[in-house]
Amino acid sequence: MLDSFFDFESRGGFQAYQQLKGDGAHLMVVVGHDGYPAGTDGGAAATKAWFDHYLLDAGNGIELQPRVQLLMADGSRENYLAGHFVRYDARDWPVPGTRWTSLWLSAARSGSGQSINDGSLAGAPPAATTTQSYAAIPTVPSMSDQPNTAIVGPDGINQAAGAFPLLTETTLAEPQALTYTTAPLTSDLLSAGPAALDLRLSSSATESAIWAVISDVWPDGSSHPVATGRLLSAYPRIDSARSLSDAEGDVVEPYGDYSAKSGAPPGAERSYQIEFWPIGNRFERGDRIRLVVLGASAASMPSVPALDTVRLGGPDASRLLLPVLPDSP
Numbered sequence: 001m002l003d004s005f006f007d008f009e010s011r012g013g014f015q016a017y018q019q020l021k022g023d024g025a026h027l028m029v030v031v032g033h034d035g036y037p038a039g040t041d042g043g044a045a046a047t048k049a050w051f052d053h054y055l056l057d058a059g060n061g062i063e064l065q066p067r068v069q070l071l072m073a074d075g076s077r078e079n080y081l082a083g084h085f086v087r088y089d090a091r092d093w094p095v096p097g098t099r100w101t102s103l104w105l106s107a108a109r110s111g112s113g114q115s116i117n118d119g120s121l122a123g124a125p126p127a128a129t130t131t132q133s134y135a136a137i138p139t140v141p142s143m144s145d146q147p148n149t150a151i152v153g154p155d156g157i158n159q160a161a162g163a164f165p166l167l168t169e170t171t172l173a174e175p176q177a178l179t180y181t182t183a184p185l186t187s188d189l190l191s192a193g194p195a196a197l198d199l200r201l202s203s204s205a206t207e208s209a210i211w212a213v214i215s216d217v218w219p220d221g222s223s224h225p226v227a228t229g230r231l232l233s234a235y236p237r238i239d240s241a242r243s244l245s246d247a248e249g250d251v252v253e254p255y256g257d258y259s260a261k262s263g264a265p266p267g268a269e270r271s272y273q274i275e276f277w278p279i280g281n282r283f284e285r286g287d288r289i290r291l292v293v294l295g296a297s298a299a300s301m302p303s304v305p306a307l308d309t310v311r312l313g314g315p316d317a318s319r320l321l322l323p324v325l326p327d328s329p
Contacts, residue, residue: 034153097326193323
């Protein structure tokens, strides 16, 4: 299975591998809709080797290679395409030994953001309970929606981003959003796997598009999106049997139930479990991890503009569940 961390259809490849690994399937994450890392072949040699093995009975040893081969991003999608990536091999997906770290949304100011609130991601739930609101209005896709951006990347967006980096950063989208940011990392952090956002939210509309972005914030303050989560508030339920839970019993890959809508009365607070399609990124020492909660990408289905309110602390406190590979402290 060839797949990508930056594609509008990336989840399917990971799930197909999980269904077919019993038949000997392997997973290579190397390619995106807008290309593959410079200096690599996008999996072409591996594809040929598998065809030779199965169709020509070639004893080339391809089946002995690592079951899972990841070419992870190194700070941004643009870095990835330019050939800056981290190679990581594993025997399964999610990578055995992965732990999901809870990063709790806090009102404490991080001193790093230009958003409405400049909140923090903390290692423990905040003691005080508070709420923070933002306008759920359409956002620029290149800043909030890297899977859809990858569709049109080869048509000029990638070249334009090279000349105008702010075009594909979340930096300009954040003043109308809520942000939650860690302190600078004291060592490199390798994050690969499904991620999830547990969010306690109310809205002025019965149906609102909840949109969240995980960004790698570099020491120069630029904020680079590396994963996107999205959920329409009319679908709060998940299929527990198909969802993935970690060793602690926390749902880290919610499988949404979209069989029927369940709109919430305006102002009614509910808990939502929002899936991020798999992330694969190295957050370098000195970088920060940022969660951006903002309006839906303008490239998605339109929804009614609304005022959405997030609750921090208290029962069912909002948190980001981030996968951390066993090699990372």
